[in-house]
Amino acid sequence: MTEGPLLSLAGVHTHIGQYHILQGIDLEVPRGGMTVLLGRNGAGKTTTLKTIMGLLAPSQGEVRFRGQPIGGRRPHANARDGIAYVPEDMGIFAGLTVKENMTLAAREGAFSADRLDWLLTLFPALRKFWESPAGVLSGGQKQMLSIARAMIEPRDLLLIDEPTKGLAPAIITAMIDAFRELKRSETTVLLVEQNFLFASSLGDTVAVVDDGRTVHRGTMAELTADAELQERLLGLSLEGHS
Numbered sequence: 535m536t537e538g539p540l541l542s543l544a545g546v547h548t549h550i551g552q553y554h555i556l557q558g559i560d561l562e563v564p565r566g567g568m569t570v571l572l573g574r575n576g577a578g579k580t581t582t583l584k585t586i587m588g589l590l591a592p593s594q595g596e597v598r599f600r601g602q603p604i605g606g607r608r609p610h611a612n613a614r615d616g617i618a619y620v621p622e623d624m625g626i627f628a629g630l631t632v633k634e635n636m637t638l639a640a641r642e643g644a645f646s647a648d649r650l651d652w653l654l655t656l657f658p659a660l661r662k663f664w665e666s667p668a669g670v671l672s673g674g675q676k677q678m679l680s681i682a683r684a685m686i687e688p689r690d691l692l693l694i695d696e697p698t699k700g701l702a703p704a705i706i707t708a709m710i711d712a713f714r715e716l717k718r719s720e721t722t723v724l725l726v727e728q729n730f731l732f733a734s735s736l737g738d739t740v741a742v743v744d745d746g747r748t749v750h751r752g753t754m755a756e757l758t759a760d761a762e763l764q765e766r767l768l769g770l771s772l773e774g775h776s
């Protein structure tokens with residue numbers, strides 16, 4: 535097994551058309567843990583995930599997965615290599631059942647019964663609505679379906695964009711429980727998150743992005759324990775966190 539972080543970005547710049555969006559992203563995602571990417575709206579978090587997944591090509595810098603350069607590699611090649619992406623809009627099919635959504639997510643259209651059972655225990659609402667159209671699910675349940683879809687086969691790295699967006703506090707608490715269980719499986723996760731309770735409950739390491747640049751990297755424990763650092767970084771990155 536290769537030493538070092540599972541994923542690393544060094545000096546990554548990304549342009550979208552003529553716009554220079556990422557201007558120096560440095561990031562390390564250790565194996566088996568959760569890394570949280572924090573930053574205010576428009577800071578460049580989603581663009582960072584898209585650059586890792588290959589939906590955008592970096593114009594400068596290096597993206598490495600298991601130590602190998604993958605910058606600019608096509609999304610399907612990254613997916614085949616064990617990277618899964620859960621976009622903010624979730625990408626589920628409202629007119630298809632939960633079961634059909636899950637089946638479509640498996641590369642060969644088939645998946646192990648044990649794994650499915652584990653996922654349905656992690657996200658019990660999916661078992662309840664298994665034969666129902668995904669369109670009837672609540673916002674939180676749709677999020678859970680999109681995460682379960684990304685995990686239908688074992689993946690080495692999950693990129694998840696703001697799973698708590700628009701969710702009520704009680705649902706966020708249920709989501710924290712599900713993610714704690716997911717952590718026990720030692721799946722490596724890079725999570726974009728604005729909800730500090732969610733981020734600090736789950737994150738092992740953290741990176742803060744502002745204006746397309748990494749402005750802080752460290753452990754979540756250090757950030758949670760240091761009020762001054764929180765004030766400085768979260769004042770910058772998170773408005774009105776509690």
Ligand SMILES: Nc1ncnc2c1ncn2[C@@H]1O[C@H](COP(=O)(O)OP(=O)(O)OP(=O)(O)O)[C@@H](O)[C@H]1O
Nearest residue numbers: 550551553555573574575576577578579580581582
């Ligand atoms: N297709 C595009 N064309 C031009 N600019 C874009 C495009 N997509 C994103 N941007 C700009 O890039 C910047 C970073 O956007 P990005 O979505 O990565 O931010 P974010 O940190 O994920 O924000 P949020 O928390 O609001 O989702 C923003 O200023 C955004 O307006």
